[in-house]
Amino acid sequence: MxxxxxxxxxxxxxxxxxxxxxxxxxxxxxxxxxxxxxxxxxxxxxxxxxxxxxxxxxxxxxxxxxxxxxxxxxxxxxxxxxxxxxxxxxxxxxxxxxxxxxxxxxxxxxxxxxxxxxxxxxxxxxxxxxxxxxxxxxxxxxxxxxxxxxxxxxxxxxxxxxxxxxxxxxxxxxxxxxxxxxQREIPGFVANRILGAVRDEAIFLLENGVASVTDIDTACRTALGYPMGPFELMDLTGIDIGYLTKQDRFAQSGDPRDRPSRSVTALVERGELGRKTGKGWYTYDHAGTRTPRPATELITEVSEQ
Ligand SMILES: NC(=O)c1ccc[n+]([C@@H]2O[C@H](COP(=O)([O-])OP(=O)(O)OC[C@H]3O[C@@H](n4cnc5c(N)ncnc54)[C@H](O)[C@@H]3O)[C@@H](O)[C@H]2O)c1
CATH class of the missing domain: 3.40.50.720 (NAD(P)-binding Rossmann-like Domain)
Incomplete structure (x- = not known):
């Protein structure tokens, strides 16, 4: 046609x-x-x-x-x-x-x-x-x-x-x-599902004290050739976007793996949504230059639970 x-x-x-x-x-x-x-x-x-x-x-x-x-x-x-x-x-x-x-x-x-x-x-x-x-x-x-x-x-x-x-x-x-x-439907399709899987693994590694935000981003850029690490990308697109997508997927599937992680939920509840709010996985100054945040600020909620 x-x-x-x-x-x-x-x-x-x-x-x-x-x-x-x-x-x-x-x-x-x-x-x-x-x-x-x-x-x-x-x-x-x-x-x-x-x-x-x-x-x-x-x-x-x-x-x-x-x-x-x-x-x-x-x-x-x-x-x-x-x-x-x-x-x-x-x-x-x-x-x-x-x-x-x-x-x-x-x-x-x-x-x-x-x-x-x-x-x-x-x-x-x-x-x-x-x-x-x-x-x-x-x-x-x-x-x-x-x-x-x-x-x-x-x-x-x-x-x-x-x-x-x-x-x-x-x-x-x-x-x-x-x-x-x-060839068949699946929410999130191919590219965003793969992106989501990488993001979930990055958060798992952080929450389990395996490596810092900066080191995980560095590994993705320098070992895997990603243009940007998963935490940098979340800060760029807005941490709330991924959070809302996961909430919607969890509502549809009921699968606990689809639930937003505790550290992401804590950031969203504090309004720390990434570059657009000046704070997310990193802190940003008015020129957009980023500084790492202490792990205790990012994963406190997890260790308290
Ligand atoms: N933003 C992204 O990165 C992205 C990427 C891929 C796909 N999408 C999808 O594309 C769609 C649009 O996303 P967006 O980011 O451009 O949204 P957006 O909020 O920037 O724009 C949505 C537009 O739709 C208009 N609108 C609302 N109700 C309407 C109606 N009844 N009739 C006609 N226009 C109406 C609004 O006035 C607005 O201009 C969504 O389904 C989203 O999932 C978004």
Whole structure:
């Protein structure tokens, strides 16, 4: 099935860049959001980001102008969906909102259109039954920042058809991305599950007094070639993000291994969420330079329990 017009729903961190990736690849793309200010902010953010790319010689000014000519912004979901061949939903991570959106999209989009969600943890089978086309529903999972990161995970739900998977793979190829197909659903998918396993092991080693935060991060960078250690990465992305993901997974699975660790819970309860609060696994000064924290500040809760 050929894809010419992509509709992206949600103009946040992910949706805005996914829309631009589509336009840069030569597709007609529309970004829609319920909030008009989000659309205006997204347009301005993309303009300044792409201008930086031109300044640095990563793209030509004419490629960027042509791409903006293919990209439109609207709050009118129904009108935008009417001509879409492929919809990528990147709205807030709330199941009820996604289900409502998919029901609306099912009514508004042409019968051949594929409806995909960019959700990081909600598998598409939890949404597909809100539509009359579960065979044309899947996860199409981009990584942040979507303009830069190559991998796109395509997750097949129990009803997803071969044509939907093949069309999604072809779309990812056309966007210059590297498609990775998951043959069955699992929350977190491949890359984030592996990242989570590394993070859990790092926390286990710390909580059991095997090595310090700094030494574990150093081992990952210098022995495994990771660009950043697991504690550095948690501080960068926000310790609360991983905490909330694990809480959600634990609520679904009831598996104690999915429960957030005690030291992470203690940091989140104290509001020490990483770089954004100036304190997490490390302490950060106003220039962003980090200093290690004493182990007693990080694992007190564990030894007291
Ligand atoms: N942020 C990441 O690193 C990341 C990475 C991969 C996947 N994801 C997934 O992408 C999705 C979006 O994440 P984000 O970080 O861009 O979120 P975000 O909070 O930055 O943006 C969400 C946008 O959705 C809009 N929105 C809310 N309800 C809507 C509705 N009913 N219709 C249309 N728009 C609506 C909001 O106004 C907002 O602009 C989530 O499902 C998330 O799991 C996020």
């Amino acid at each position: 050929s894809v010419n017009h992509v509709l992206v729903v949600g103009a946040g961190a992910m949706g805005s860049q996914i829309g631009m990736v589509c336009a840069l690849a030569g597709l007609t793309a529309t970004i829609t959001d319920i909030a008009e200010p989000s659309l205006a902010r997204t347009h301005a953010d993309l303009r300044s980001r792409l201008a930086r790319d031109v300044d640095k010689g990563r793209r030509t000014a004419s490629d960027v102008e042509t791409a903006f000519g293919r990209l439109s912004f609207t709050t009118d979901l129904t009108a935008a969906a009417a001509t879409a061949d492929y919809v990528i939903e990147a709205a807030v991570e709330k199941l009820d909102i996604k289900r409502t959106l998919f029901a609306e999209l099912d009514n508004a989009a042409p019968p051949h259109a594929i409806l995909a969600t960019n959700s990081s943890s909600i598998v598409s089978s939890r949404i597909a039954d809100a539509t009359g086309r579960p065979d044309r529903v899947c996860n199409l999972h981009f990584f942040n920042p979507a303009l830069v990161m190559k991998c796109v995970e395509i997750v097949r739900g129990p009803d997803t058809s071969d044509v939907t998977v093949a069309t999604s793979v072809a779309l990812a190829d056309r966007l210059g991305k590297v498609p990775v197909v998951l």
